[in-house]
Amino acid sequence: MxxxxxxxxxxxxxxxxxxxxxxxxxxxxxxxxxxxxxxxxxxxxxxxxxxxxxxxxxxxxxxxxxxxxxxxxxxxxxxxxxxxxxxxxxxxxxxxxxxxxxxxxxxxxxxxxxxxxxxxxxxxxxxxxxxxxxxxxxxxxxxxxxxxxxxxxxxxxxxxxxxxxxxxxxxxxxxxxxxxxxxxxxxxxxxxxxETSSVQDTNLLGEALQTMKLTDDGKIGWLWVTKEMLKKTKASLEGTEGIINFARSIDGVEIAILFRETGTEDRVKVSFRSKGKVDVNKLAGVFGGGGHPTASGCSVFGKPEDVEKKVLEQAKRALQ
Ligand SMILES: [Mn+2]
The missing domain is CATH 3.90.1640.10 (inorganic pyrophosphatase (n-terminal core))
Structure with a gap:
């Protein structure tokens, strides 16, 4: 239509x-x-x-x-x-x-x-x-x-x-x-x-950047926003928007991933960005999420380290 x-x-x-x-x-x-x-x-x-x-x-x-x-x-x-x-x-x-x-x-x-x-x-x-x-x-x-x-x-x-x-x-x-x-x-x-972000949100960005990791081939970059970071910096949830782009902007990175701990439940919000080679709408779909081929997201239940492992496995598969 x-x-x-x-x-x-x-x-x-x-x-x-x-x-x-x-x-x-x-x-x-x-x-x-x-x-x-x-x-x-x-x-x-x-x-x-x-x-x-x-x-x-x-x-x-x-x-x-x-x-x-x-x-x-x-x-x-x-x-x-x-x-x-x-x-x-x-x-x-x-x-x-x-x-x-x-x-x-x-x-x-x-x-x-x-x-x-x-x-x-x-x-x-x-x-x-x-x-x-x-x-x-x-x-x-x-x-x-x-x-x-x-x-x-x-x-x-x-x-x-x-x-x-x-x-x-x-x-x-x-x-x-x-x-x-x-x-x-x-x-x-x-x-x-x-250009109106708060100093708290900028401090959160600093904390999140410390967690950035890349796969050996440099094609997947990921970072974390934890509950602790939010508490320590007093940043807003809105302040987590855009952080993922720092992983995406690294030369050679094809898939950027941001993991965000949510409330008290064992749920992690996962955002994906792609430079175009990988369809991250499909990647998020593996976990019941979706969005666009170059920007998508999903929620994954489990302990942070387990969620990270599961998601990275699927991201590597998507790259092949
Ligand atoms: Mn839209």
Missing amino acids: SVRTVKQAIKKFNKFLITSHINPEGDSIGSQIAMASLLKRMGKEAIMLDDSPVPQVMRFLSGSEEIFKEMPNNFNFQAAIILDCPDMARTGRVSGYIKKETAIINIDHHISNVNFGKFNWVDPETSSAGEMVYDLFKAFKVKVNIEEAAALYTAIMTDTGSFRYSNTSSKTHRIIAELIESGIRPHEIHTKIY
Whole structure:
């Protein structure tokens, strides 16, 4: 299905719930804000409801303050637009509010998407959900305003690693050019998102870098964020984002892995990044996770040393 299918679906309904995945990042927040704004400008009712709070660094975006954490009373929506989620479980608590009769509109760019909606528009060739929402503005012939442009710029910038990853296309840059013409200042958005980290988060990075190891052939690089490190540095969980890129950026590394200890249970969050030769969506799939061919993740239960061993074994296999 395409943008046209979603356009037709949207026309049918008047009240929408918009959501995205747990632990949202730039693409989920930015695409939701722009989507909600588009619907409202077309005279429709829409609210945004997320499982987890908006990350601190994205609260400058106008519209981010409208993302609900709890379902408001008496909002009887007919359709739910789910952005940037490969499956329903990724919406967390929000899935509990979606009834059988709700029309689900699934807009996503994850190759692992399971087409869980009544209307599915899944395009793994696209850089971000933000780019897809932009296509909807075009389809409805609505000109993006400055607030929407800031949200979409944030979505596309973060999901393309600031236009460095292989998902960046000439179309991406054409869209960005149009967003800039609507009056946003890219350097200001970049500074707000990437140059406002706390000293605690930077100290955590220092601790994590001490744990970095490489396989003998130098093709796999991995590092750890432990519970102890988080306690010692008082860093935020958000502060662990981006640490994996230090392993990925080493010359010769094909697969970067970040292991993060979670709460009290024996569960380790594992993130993967690939330079392109290895499909880490498949690699995460071995452990029930997924994502994109070059960026994915999963959760693995077990003692940290056992998890590391299991994951490295599979990563080595994926390299062969
Ligand atoms: Mn995304």
